[in-house]
Amino acid sequence: MSLFGYCLREARKSIGRNPFLSIATVFTAAIALLVLATFLLGAANLQNLAEFVERQVNVAIFLRDGVAPADRDSLKANVAGIAGVEEITFVSRETALQRLRDKFGENAALLDGIDEFNPLRDSLEVRVGSAAAVDLVAEAVKASPLVDEISYGKELVARLVSVTRALRLGILGLAGLLGLATLFLIQNSIRLSVFARREEISIMRLVGATDSVIRWPLVFEGIVLAAGGALVATLAVGVVYQWLWQAMGRNLAFLPVLPLAAVLGRVGGVVVLTGVVIGAAGALLAMRRWLRV
Amino acid sequence: MIEFRNVSKVYDHNIRALAGVDFRVGKGEFVFVVGPSGAGKSTMLRMVYREELPSEGQVFVEGRDLARLRAASVPYLRRGIGVVFQDFKLLPSRTTFENVAFALEVTGARSYEIKRRTTQALELVGLRGRQRAYPHELSGGEQQRTSLARAVVNSPKILVADEPTGNLDPQTGRQLMQYLHNISLMGTTVLVATHARSIVDEFQCRVVRLERGRIVRDDQRAGYFGPLSACADGEEV
Numbered sequence: 376m377s378l379f380g381y382c383l384r385e386a387r388k389s390i391g392r393n394p395f396l397s398i399a400t401v402f403t404a405a406i407a408l409l410v411l412a413t414f415l416l417g418a419a420n421l422q423n424l425a426e427f428v429e430r431q432v433n434v435a436i437f438l439r440d441g442v443a444p445a446d447r448d449s450l451k452a453n454v455a456g457i458a459g460v461e462e463i464t465f466v467s468r469e470t471a472l473q474r475l476r477d478k479f480g481e482n483a484a485l486l487d488g489i490d491e492f493n494p495l496r497d498s499l500e501v502r503v504g505s506a507a508a509v510d511l512v513a514e515a516v517k518a519s520p521l522v523d524e525i526s527y528g529k530e531l532v533a534r535l536v537s538v539t540r541a542l543r544l545g546i547l548g549l550a551g552l553l554g555l556a557t558l559f560l561i562q563n564s565i566r567l568s569v570f571a572r573r574e575e576i577s578i579m580r581l582v583g584a585t586d587s588v589i590r591w592p593l594v595f596e597g598i599v600l601a602a603g604g605a606l607v608a609t610l611a612v613g614v615v616y617q618w619l620w621q622a623m624g625r626n627l628a629f630l631p632v633l634p635l636a637a638v639l640g641r642v643g644g645v646v647v648l649t650g651v652v653i654g655a656a657g658a659l660l661a662m663r664r665w666l667r668v
Numbered sequence: 669m670i671e672f673r674n675v676s677k678v679y680d681h682n683i684r685a686l687a688g689v690d691f692r693v694g695k696g697e698f699v700f701v702v703g704p705s706g707a708g709k710s711t712m713l714r715m716v717y718r719e720e721l722p723s724e725g726q727v728f729v730e731g732r733d734l735a736r737l738r739a740a741s742v743p744y745l746r747r748g749i750g751v752v753f754q755d756f757k758l759l760p761s762r763t764t765f766e767n768v769a770f771a772l773e774v775t776g777a778r779s780y781e782i783k784r785r786t787t788q789a790l791e792l793v794g795l796r797g798r799q800r801a802y803p804h805e806l807s808g809g810e811q812q813r814t815s816l817a818r819a820v821v822n823s824p825k826i827l828v829a830d831e832p833t834g835n836l837d838p839q840t841g842r843q844l845m846q847y848l849h850n851i852s853l854m855g856t857t858v859l860v861a862t863h864a865r866s867i868v869d870e871f872q873c874r875v876v877r878l879e880r881g882r883i884v885r886d887d888q889r890a891g892y893f894g895p896l897s898a899c900a901d902g903e904e905v
Contacts, residue, residue, distance in 0.1 A: 392761045574757070575759055577757075578770070579770075580743070580746070581717070581719075581746060581751050581757075582746065582747070582771035582774060582822070583747035583748075583771075583774065583822070584774035585740070585743045586740075586743075588774045588776070589774075
């Protein structure tokens with residue numbers, strides 16, 4: 376019989392022999408990893424939000440009334456030549472109004488009657504690849520007599536980016552702390568399991584079991600239990616996330632929330648892997664004191 | 669086979685368990701170790717399978733100085749030594765068969781080998797028909813025979829039994845001792861620590877008597893209180 380087979384079989388049997396302790400360990404691990412999974416999902420969405428915001432970096436150049444199409448086109452060509460500008464579109468005041476109507480949706484009737492004296496202005500919408508290009512565009516057109524106003528959410532963008540960076544760091548730190556807490560919890564659970572089996576371990580040592588024969592079944596057990604907890608946690612977090620995602624889709628549609636399929640694989644993978652590592656480490660830590668020959 | 673050279677053992681708080689013990693046991697010998705509680709019998713036995721190390725002196729098993737044995741070699745030493753305890757030390761969640769097979773499994777033996785030798789060992793102690801029973805379904809005598817089967821399943825050269833009949837009635841105890849004796853007749857060195865005076869008298873084997881950590885008597889073909897001719901002296905235990 377191979378040692379590996381023996382270890383696997385023993386781990387399975389041991390879980391079967393102590394079903395309550397095993398289930399308790401799985402759920403302890405699940406709860407700890409659930410928190411980790413929640414933070415990972417939060418982090419993934421925050422990342423996504425940050426990218427989304429960065430993609431929104433654009434500049435609107437509002438034109439004075441009555442600018443001739445030829446002047447407008449030459450201004451457009453000038454701006455298009457600036458490094459970092461990815462796209463430039465002319466938006467007429469009529470198009471702008473139509474967009475507003477679309478935004479109002481079923482309340483568009485409120486806008487009825489303003490067609491006559493449309494208060495909106497013609498504009499050039501500039502999409503840029505980086506925050507630095509925003510400055511270049513603004514500098515280039517500021518002095519032009521054709522330009523009424525330049526609008527760009529530069530400060531807002533800068534703040535959002537720095538806030539998300541801080542949040543990301545914070546979440547990383549928290550995830551680390553949670554990982555440690557999980558390790559501690561699982562180590563304690565396995566220590567209980569090892570303690571419950573100290574008689575068995577002492578007999579194993581008496582009949583000439585090497586340390587590895589004693590150690591590996593327990594490590595396998597730790598891995599299986601913690602990975603089981605990780606799966607439970609992933610499943611639970613997945614169900615809740617899907618439900619939240621649908622609810623937000625209905626009520627907060629403007630927020631870019633990642634669909635479950637886009638994040639579950641990554642988060643589940645990290646959580647299960649964390650579970651495996653923590654389960655093994657927890658088991659090894661837990662049995663240190665029982666393996667003194 | 670086993671040799672103690674001027675062995676002393678002092679536990680924490682200056683408790684002296686053994687003091688200058690010199691003692692040799694040859695291959696296939698059957699030896700009773702007797703003496704009052706606290707005389708050092710258990711300590712002496714535990715040193716044989718290296719559960720304890722001497723504070724002074726040396727213990728040799730098959731010519732190897734146990735104090736110099738590397739930790740990684742200890743399991744291999746123990747595979748050659750069967751141990752039987754007063755409280756059996758069976759695993760309650762395993763059947764008789766599994767309890768015995770356990771000692772082979774941890775050595776990495778092949779499964780057909782485990783099956784064959786476990787069955788043999790159970791046969792040796794007359795438990796063939798009880799192999800599916802759990803310890804709580806067995807009588808005290810059956811439990812001790814199970815633990816004996818576990819001790820011999822690896823075909824050890826040495827068998828150590830610490831008060832093996834302590835939890836058994838006299839009749840069952842005598843029967844168990846007979847099994848131990850039979851095993852020694854097959855060439856295994858057997859060391860038995862016991863209080864069971866009538867059994868020791870009956871078997872007439874070598875008797876080593878310990879008192880306060882010292883060997884006070886070591887007689888061949890003796891009873892509990894010494895050579896059988898001197899039995900009438902009526903010494904106190």
